Every structure is written in C-alpha cells, then in structure tokens.
Amino acid sequence: xxxxxxxxxxxxxxxxxxxxxxxxxxxxxxxxxxxxxxxxxxxxxxxxxxxxxxxxxxxxxxxxxxxxxxxxxxxxxxxxxxxxxxxxxxxxxxxxxxxxxxxxx
Amino acid sequence: xxxxxxxxxxxxxxxxxxxxxxxxxxxxxxxxxxxxxxxxxxxxxxxxxxxxxxxxxxxxxxxxxxxxxxxxxxxxxxxxxxxxxxxxxxxxxxxxxxxxxxxxxxxxxxxxxxxxxxxxxxxxxxxxxxxxxxxxxxxxxxxxxxxxxxxxxxxxxxxxxxxxxxxxxxxxxxxxxxxxxxxxxxxxxxxxxxxxxxxxxxxxxxxxxxxxxxxxxxxxxxxxxxxxxxxxxxxxxxxxxxxxxxxxxx
Numbered sequence: 001x002x003x004x005x006x007x008x009x010x011x012x013x014x015x016x017x018x019x020x021x022x023x024x025x026x027x028x029x030x031x032x033x034x035x036x037x038x039x040x041x042x043x044x045x046x047x048x049x050x051x052x053x054x055x056x057x058x059x060x061x062x063x064x065x066x067x068x069x070x071x072x073x074x075x076x077x078x079x080x081x082x083x084x085x086x087x088x089x090x091x092x093x094x095x096x097x098x099x100x101x102x103x104x105x
Numbered sequence: 106x107x108x109x110x111x112x113x114x115x116x117x118x119x120x121x122x123x124x125x126x127x128x129x130x131x132x133x134x135x136x137x138x139x140x141x142x143x144x145x146x147x148x149x150x151x152x153x154x155x156x157x158x159x160x161x162x163x164x165x166x167x168x169x170x171x172x173x174x175x176x177x178x179x180x181x182x183x184x185x186x187x188x189x190x191x192x193x194x195x196x197x198x199x200x201x202x203x204x205x206x207x208x209x210x211x212x213x214x215x216x217x218x219x220x221x222x223x224x225x226x227x228x229x230x231x232x233x234x235x236x237x238x239x240x241x242x243x244x245x246x247x248x249x250x251x252x253x254x255x256x257x258x259x260x261x262x263x264x265x266x267x268x269x270x271x272x273x274x275x276x277x278x279x280x281x282x283x284x285x286x287x288x289x290x291x292x293x294x295x296x297x298x299x300x301x302x303x304x305x306x307x308x309x310x311x312x313x314x315x316x317x318x319x320x321x322x323x324x325x326x327x328x329x330x331x332x333x334x335x336x337x338x339x340x341x342x343x344x345x346x347x348x349x350x351x352x353x354x355x
Contacts, residue, residue, distance in 0.1 A: 006160060009159075013160050013162045016191060019197055021197050021201060021216045023206065036328065037199040039296075039327040039330035040198075042330075043299050044196075045221065045286060046283070046304050046326070047304075047326065049287070053280055055308060072284060079284055085285040088281060092284075096274070100274060
C-alpha cells in the first residue's frame, strides 16, 4: 500500500516538473507571457522563504527575539554586500545557531 | 577532437556541480530530517529510500510522511502532494521555450531534476541554452539529486537514534539559501515590487493555512512585476513624446 502511494507521489512530482517541457502540449509562450514568467524565480523563492522566517505554528512572529528574523536580517545584509552564497549561508547559520543556544525561549 | 569535446562537457558538468555545492550543503539538515522522520513514522527502509529516490521533493516528503503515518485517505495524500508540487508548473513554463525542442532524454532528465534549487540556479537568461549549458544543468541537478539521496540515507540510518528533529529550526538553512539567491537579483523596481508582493501575500496566505497560497502569491507577484515593467515602458514613451514640449516651456 505504501509502495503504491510512493509510486503515485513520484508520478505527481515528476509530472509537475516535466509537463510544460513537453512539446506536444499546445501552448505557445508569447513575449508578454515570457516577460510575466521572467519574474517566476524571485516570486516563488520569496514566497517560500519569507513565511519560514515570519510564521511559526500558524502565528505571525514579529518578536525582536525571533531567531529566524534576526538571522535572516544578517543573511540579507551579507547577501546584499557580498552576493556570495557561501558567506551568506555560513554567517547567518552560525548566528542562527548561537541565537537558538543563547536566547531565552 | 571528440576527446576535446568530451573533456569540455566534463568540465561544464563539474562546474555545474561546483556551483550547486552550497545548495547541496544547505539541504543537508533538511535531508536528514526527511530520512529520519520516515523511519520514526514507521516506514520500512525500502519505503524510506524510495521517497528521496523517486519522489525527490523535500516539502512533499515531509508532509506526506506525516499524512501516511496518520493513515490519511489516499485522495488527501495525493491532493496535498499535487498542491505542494504545483509551483513546479511555473518552472516548467518558464523553461519551456529553452527545453521543449530537445530530445526526450534531455527533457525527461532535466525535468526530473527540476527542483527549486536547480530552477533558482538556472534563473539567468543564458542558462540551459546550448549543449554545454545543458550539461552544466545536468551536473548541477545531478549532484543535487545524489546529495539529497545521501542526506536522506544518513537520516534513515541514524533515524532510530535521533530525537524528533522537526522543531529544531532546520528549515532556516533553506530560507537562507533562497535569501542568498534572491537578494542579489533585486536590481530594479520591477524586481522590488515582485519580491515585496510575494513576501506580503505568502505570509498572509500562510497565516490562513492555505496550501495553495504559495503558488497564488507567486503568480500575483509575477503579475505585479510584469505590470511594473509595462507601466515603466509607457512612462518612457510618454516622456519621449512630451520631451520637446516640456523644453519649450518658459
């Protein structure tokens, strides 16, 4: 039963990724739609990361002691200054771990 | 000659894997979490292995593992997975014109590997154009697949000895990766509009506990970005037309 479910899940994830790459689909992307789609990466990625920072258990967490928020600010500054994934990742993750260890919860 | 070409391909594939490395590392805690959760939720080792190997999607794995443990109806499980995966439709659409002409083996393999991370990495207009760039994408996506599998295996092996990791804040590494990729790409007003709208709407929809909110927030944000460029183009035309008359003013 579980195996069947897993195979069906695999079909779903593959289809969602592959579907619009298939040439037999009668879809033509004009310049306007192309321009619209050019915003997909910043839009989707932002819609993924921002809720991780601000929402915890369906509650908005704007507290100045929210470790996600503080470490994300560090990440944004480092990303803006350096454009380096490594520096952004290491600086903010270290900061995040320290906050989790030393901030009173 | 053929030898040269092969070494050029190998070089590009390695370059892709190297560029993907920070993202591969960033999903390490998340992969361990997915693998260990499967074991802790009574999956057999084979089932726990097939999740990353075939389904290959962190968010789907995590949520579905919990649903399957709670013995949710199959329809609920599949529907939830479809909703979570629906953002990938946008990736396919965005890359359609670059990839649809390719032979099936390229489309299928890059399609299979088309995660958030690979899409984020292949965001530039020149990426995935031409065979060298495709090999680059394959190197990046392939290395991500292998790492994801490996991190899951670590979780599966260690799962029985690990505590429940779900509330440790391991999702922070994912958030930071996307911050690192998105922030430097904000170079004009349209991008600012897109990111701000996506940020606000995604939080509102998340608070409403609306699984489809991610895609809806993205699509509205994309439209706002698109509208911004349209308005900017009109403003440029207007100032060009009005330009001379403005200069005639006293």
